[in-house]
Amino acid sequence: MAPPTRRRHPARTLITLAVLVAAVFAAIFAGTKWSDATWSPKLALDLEGGTQLILAPVAEDASSVSSETINQAIQVIRQRVDSSGVAEAEITSQGGSNIVVALPGRPSEETLDLVRTSAQMEFRPVLTYAAPQPTTADGATEAPTDGATDAATADPSAAPEATPAPTDAATGDASADGVVSGTVPGTAATDDPTEPTAEATEPATDGAAGPTSPSDAAYYITPEVEAAFAALDCTDPNNLTGGQSGPADEALVTCDPDGTVKYILGPIEVEGARIANASSGLQVTSTGAVTNRWAVNLEFDSEGTTQFRDVTERLQGLQSPQNQFAIVLDGLVISAPSLDPGVIISDGKAEISGTFTRDSATALANQLKFGALPLSFDVQSEEQISATLGSEQLEKGLLAGLLGLLLVVVFSLVLYRALGLVTVASLGIAAVLTYGVITLLSWTQGYRLSLPGVAGLIVAIGITADSFIVYFERIRDELREGRTLVAAVDRGWERARRTILASDAVNFLAAVVLYFLAVGSVRGFAFTLGLTTLIDLVVVFLFTHPVMLLLARTKFFGQGHRLSGLDPKRLGATGGTRYVGRGRFVTEPKPGATGAASLDAPTSTLVAAVPGAGGTIAERRAAARAAEAQAAAGEQPAEEGAVATDDAVTDTSPPDDPGASGTGDDVRTEGKDA
Template sequence: MVSNFRVAGAWKRFAWLAVIFGVLIGGNAWSVWLEGGSWTPKLALDLQGGTQIILAPQLAEGQTVTEEQLNQAVAIIRQRVDAGGVAEAEVTTQGGANIVVAIPGTPDPATLERIRSSAKLEFRPVLQTTFVAEEAPAEGPASFNPYDEPLPERIPESASDLAWITPAIDRAYNELSCEQLDGLGSNVADPERPLVICSSDGFSKFVLGPVEVGGETIQDAISGLVPGPQGTVTTEWGVFLEFDEAGTEGFRSVTQRLVGLDGVQNQFAIVLDGRVISAPRTLAAITDGRPQISGSFTQESAETLADQLKFGALPIGFEVQSAETITATLGLSQLQSGLLAGAIGLVLVVVYSLFQYRVLGFVTVFSLTTAFALTYLLITYLSNSQGYRLSLAGVAGLIVAIGITADSFIVLFERIRDELRDGRVVGSAISAAWKRAFRTIVASDAVSFLAAAVLFILAVGNVRGFAFTLGLTTIVDLIIVALFTHPLMQVLGRTRFFGEGHPLSGLDPKALGAVYRGRAKFRDPVDVAPVARKKSAQEAKRRQTIAERKAAEEASALEGKKK
């Protein structure tokens, strides 16, 4: 009955493993048929090549870019690219002014927008606005710059004070087109001065007061559907913000002031990269620091903006100076060399397993094959759904995983052999060995996974690719050992070949040495070489308890006195 129960449990584990394979195969098939995916993983920049984008800073007259600003911009762009699902990208500086972004494959427009958009977010009060019906094409750049004019003679009482509208600002508002206003550098405007600006769709023109809340005070940003008046879910996408303590206090004081104003002065403009994306009315003071941005967003544009705001605005604006295709730095020949090295290592593991464990070594072969199939499907699924790309460093992580996986099998096999030496039958030995071996395997894999996680968090570039595949294959190792290797051993233990300890099975009790009978008593092995007999005696002595060892010493001393 116990044996039948064990076999039934083994088949249940096989069923769970089949479910995992089914989910991965189904997910990949869905990506291939409906989303243009592939049954092979995408390759990274070092193996496939891609696109190199050079970003040049947008600077106002007399402004210079500092090394600190460049380093900050590199960190933010790298976070944006990673959040967009682009793996193995490289972001570096060039010439002390430009930023070079190398992306595997051909980037889509959304990825380009993530990279070059500064995501400079400002909240400014509206002083004046009008609808732009049909704007005539601009005839060259603006003939004057209203921001060169001095500040108002009367010091405005607040950012909503109409005294900010100087004659130069009013002239720009009435005479300049949206294109000309953009040419004046709306994205690099002084936050302490008023601003003449257009909406993102070009249909409205605004005069805005100085910045009252900056995007640098945003603590978190997520995209989602905007709830309706009664709490119902609408189809309109928006971005939900969460400010830090300073931003919350600033937003509270501003909205409390705007609630008491009439007309357009009641509006609060949300300015992103030199354009007004929304100018809602202030119906109530927002005191919790959690406003929402709504407008003509799609799901993709809302997610992009949320990622940009979450990781912070770039300290300066950038424009794409050039975008060109680059060739692979290593190429397929290095990939083939890496795969060849992995194949050689795999063959050596198989040869050693067959030599050491006889037919039992084929369990290692089947387990490694299953682990490879599961890892391949996982990487392909991540490539299709999350944009993961396999680099040469990632291939190295997969090769290292062969040793980690084989080590788990060896631990299990040796535990089974130890139980056979204790006098257990094969079925009982497999069950008892599994309880002890699994704890050892989990501890070993936990150390490997922790090392991979730390390396992934602290490293950048290709090193993260190595850490990722190492951590992934460590998880796969646990799945294969628990859902394939162990149940396979339970099923094989029921067969006559393994259950009766055939000499070629690798589980022959006679070939393994003395058999433990309890209380440090051993049956002498039959037809065993003298070396094995000596090992059996050593094993008997090693397995004695303290009481048994003292009793043996007393008996030896007593026998010596008699002599």
């Protein structure tokens, strides 16, 4: 009785692969119609050229410009550039002081601003704010008019609040553009943001007495500060470039990046370097429930935790807007959240909540996490640079890849004959899928293909071909042991699958380690190596194996045509024993052996079963019983029994010879009458 087989649907697997490939290219097509996608991947700096900026450090004390601070600045700039989606950027030091930033292609103005923005991040208390337009001397410290309030402080309940994580943040929010205004729910009803606070309008006290706190508006808002505040026009783009944070122990008059509000801020209380981490995500309540509101989670180091605790404790006793603290980057207020009433943040973990979108929350988190630089920098030069290698080197790399692919194809056709066409088709599918994925990543993730990346693609040809060789050799080994092609494909896949998975796992692990430990262009090699390793698994599982299942059912491959590459005789199976189904095996004599059959024609002997020749447990037991019966009769199974010619299998045993059947199993003979 034949063993049960699992139902296989190779056609469905091939359809799944076709849908996957179609989805990749359909996404690219949609991107070319409704976005800025292209049908070819973007190229890196070494192949396309780009923009180069040279940054010179600005420091009052030259001794503060050390190699450690320069390396730290390079790391921050690299994180900024990577967070913007630009790949293959080159950021290096020049002469131990300057920093050279080379961005491939035509980077966006936002990306260039991330490089140009080199000031330190700082936390300052808000003393007062007003509409962005300049005012007269009489109204220098007044808050915005009703019309300005509508534009700059649209909703009093929309001010973001810093709350201890993971407790539930109160309502309050920053608008999508980061403008902060309004009061916090729960504050006194008499608080009116359109009216200046007493501290903000009180004349400056005697400087000798000193400020009572960093929020002492009477001390810090001097006549000079009032004049600068009144004259500041935040609607003028020239006043939104930033770059000057002002002295750390004095008031700062500045704008928000969008020019909708202008502020007077107190001295620095917490430096941006004290931020340990920042991230964005959906807000979580005190009970652990996840809301649909986006928030920014902020965490300070040990020193920053102490400083921020003191700030929140002091701000709790103040009225709006002096219960807000401003986050200043490059001299501009990127956020000014107010505090949740009655909360003192003592663990250094705060949550800024509000009407954030996913993009605005991510942008603020990136600014908080990567915004602080150990030094300030001036842009010394900015120019376009040409490709260091150019299209000629790219063409040589592609030519090398095509040559390697051609050699693999020739090798496969010589070694595997028609079976080598499966290798060619598999490599073609892998190449199409790789091209589509790289092009898609180039559009969606900003990936750029560099020359080391091209080298990774070339190496992948050998990795992919190796998987096919392992599979095909397993199938041929099974054919040498006497199995039919259908059985050999199944058994060979079970054994080859483990080897392929282990091999690709090692390659992928090496690519991951190389990617995270290396920098610069080496990461491009690691990325393409890891990507093509994953695609190799997809192709082997979704294309190569299903195709072999279909080919095993054809006459050309199934019967072992001499040009198929799967001919048992050419594989050295002559003289062995192979299973032909229904508990029967065919033993083919070696050339020159004597026996009942004629030596003029290829012969084979049909026996009931042969011990150890494979098959199911029942088949091996039947083989053992047949061998015992033949041993008892003193017969040789290789010389007596049923003899098969090319056209038929004829029973040559005497009618009463027990060796004709061997066991109680039904052993049938086939063919024409003798």
